[in-house]
Amino acid sequence: MVVWTDFERTAIQDIFSKIDYAVVGQAAFSRCLIVYPWTQRYFGGFGNLYNAAAITSNPRVASHGKVIMEALEKAVKDMNNIKATYAELSALHSEKLQVDPDNFMLLGHCLTIVVASQLSKAFTPEVHAAFQKFLAVVVSSLRKQYY
């Protein structure tokens, strides 16, 4: 079981209380599609993803970014049970969506960078470490149902 220190718990909950899910979700997800273009393979139905400008202004990218943040919030709300929280989503990503799980941390990196640019000095190395730990637990939980 994951052990969270009080500092880590507070840091994660603080970050999620401060950020706008629509803004951060859109920014992180569009960066993922731009910086790691092979991730576009999973979003064939999203319309125009031909270049950075198209991705940034794509409404389906924006709404999916928000969906991702809302899913992450579930983990924040129950940090002691992230593995259980994501059991269904893990099966979905494995069996239906067939996403290579190595891609999960790519999105994680982009989210870290967007959160860093939003929080600036408040995103200290210690807060950054807590956030990275949270993302690692989320990714590990999403990988659990792959076989």
Place this chain on the structure above:
Amino acid sequence: MSLGAFKAFWANVAGKEEQIGCDAVSRMLTVYPQTKTYFSHWKDLRPGSAPVKKHGATVMTAVTDAVSKIDDLTGGLLSLSELHAFTLRVDPANFKVLAHNLLVVLATVFPNDFTPEVHVAMDKFLAAVARALSEKYR
């Protein structure tokens, strides 16, 4: 992104090398503690400590130098590659780790200029630097 635009963004770093380098190395040691194993000879591994600051500046000077050698990174970084391969023996997987932390710092220092286009160009450049540094390993 054009090379000119990339170099124009990198020009923002001038004067902030120590600050940015120090923050990147501090984050790497804090967020990815396994990287501390390469610095057991330092007295103080805490964020912002003297050896961290000094090393941050060293790294940033080298990255700025790599920007100027962007057309031939393998040739330009030959001796640095030999250093990392034969003397320091850093697992090349760690180059990605430091690169990520540098991107995070750039995002905090230049929130408006570190656009997705700059981000992808920077990530690609740092990956190329990592490849050049790995050249002499085997």
